Amino acid sequence: MFARTVVAALAVCTSGFAADEMTLYDLLAPDTHQFAIVYDVTQAHEGARFFLNPIRPGSTASKERVIERGTGKELQFETVTGKDAKAAGLVAARAADDALFLKVQLPGPVPKNGETRIRIFKTYMDAPSYYVRENGDLVFDRPLGIKRNVVLLPAGWELIGCASPGMVSTQADGRIKVSFLNDRDDQLPVKIIARRRQ
Numbered sequence: 001m002f003a004r005t006v007v008a009a010l011a012v013c014t015s016g017f018a019a020d021e022m023t024l025y026d027l028l029a030p031d032t033h034q035f036a037i038v039y040d041v042t043q044a045h046e047g048a049r050f051f052l053n054p055i056r057p058g059s060t061a062s063k064e065r066v067i068e069r070g071t072g073k074e075l076q077f078e079t080v081t082g083k084d085a086k087a088a089g090l091v092a093a094r095a096a097d098d099a100l101f102l103k104v105q106l107p108g109p110v111p112k113n114g115e116t117r118i119r120i121f122k123t124y125m126d127a128p129s130y131y132v133r134e135n136g137d138l139v140f141d142r143p144l145g146i147k148r149n150v151v152l153l154p155a156g157w158e159l160i161g162c163a164s165p166g167m168v169s170t171q172a173d174g175r176i177k178v179s180f181l182n183d184r185d186d187q188l189p190v191k192i193i194a195r196r197r198q
Contacts, residue, residue, distance in 0.1 A: 022148040029154060030138050033127040037120070039146075040069065043106060044115040051118060052090055055079070055100040059124040066104050069117040076105045138194040143187035149180045153194050161193035 026036040043051045055061050066075040082099030085091040091101070106116050129142040138157055151166075153159065153176040159168060166178040182188040 021146045023144070023146045023150070025140070025142075025149065025151045027130065027138075027140060027152060027154050028123075030130070030132045032125070033130050034123055034125045035130055035140070036063075036123045039120040039122075040117070041120070042115045042117045043110055046110055046112050046114075048110045048116075049106055049108075050090060051104040051106060051116075052080075052085060053102040053104065053120055055102060056124070056126075057099070058128060059126040061102075061122050061124055063121065063123040064102060065121040066102075067119050067121075068107055069119050071107075073107065075107065075118065078103050136195065138192075140190070140192040140194075142190055144180065144182060144190050145187045147182050149182065149188070149190070151178045151180075151190070151192060152176070153178075153192075156197055157194040158197050159192065160195050161191075163191035164188055166190075 021042075022040045024038040026038070028034045028036060039053065041051065041053075061079075064077065066077050067073060068075055080101050080103045081097065082091060082095040082101070083097040085099075085101055085103070086093060086095055086097075090103070102120065102122070104118060104120070106118075110116055126142075130140050132138055137160070138154070140151060152171070155173070155175055157176065159176050159178065162168075162178060164180060166180045169177050169179070171177055176194070178192060180188060180190060
């Protein structure tokens with residue numbers, strides 16, 4: 001079910017934008033404080049052998065998987081610290097030593113004028129940013145730095161509040177989808193509020 005939802009959501013969002021970053025947040029049952037993430041990104045730095053994806057502080061990551069989007073081939077990865085990534089010259093010196101990154105091994109060095117398109121799957125648990133209020137409302141409150149983001153509400157929930165402009169639509173399965181375009185130079189403050197359908 002999750003795979004079909006992902007394909008449907010990404011088919012709309014990635015057409016014509018293969019080189020752009022895009023993140024899908026699939027909100028799971030609210031009492032789990034978990035959301036499944038699908039992150040599309042392109043590594044275009046000539047000679048690059050790896051791609052580093054930061055794990056946001058406070059979030060517990062699980063169910064990681066990475067594929068090359070052009071072939072569907074599974075890619076190897078490991079979790080590394082900021083200290084190790086700096087020692088390998090993969091991140092800027094200002095990165096915190098205790099920061100965590102998903103280090104993805106590309107199928108080969110990125111060729112001149114070429115690119116490697118990858119898709120990262122992972123599930124985050126983050127109670128401070130995804131929870132249910134005492135009145136029963138669902139809240140997803142998370143600044144998003146990627147240019148294009150999509151948030152899928154859990155089945156049976158309807159949108160009642162959104163702190164940033166977004167395009168709201170309904171999936172074929174009845175789930176509500178909110179799409180955001182971040183045209184800022186910093187993170188977009190996304191706060192979604194939903195309630196159970198009557």
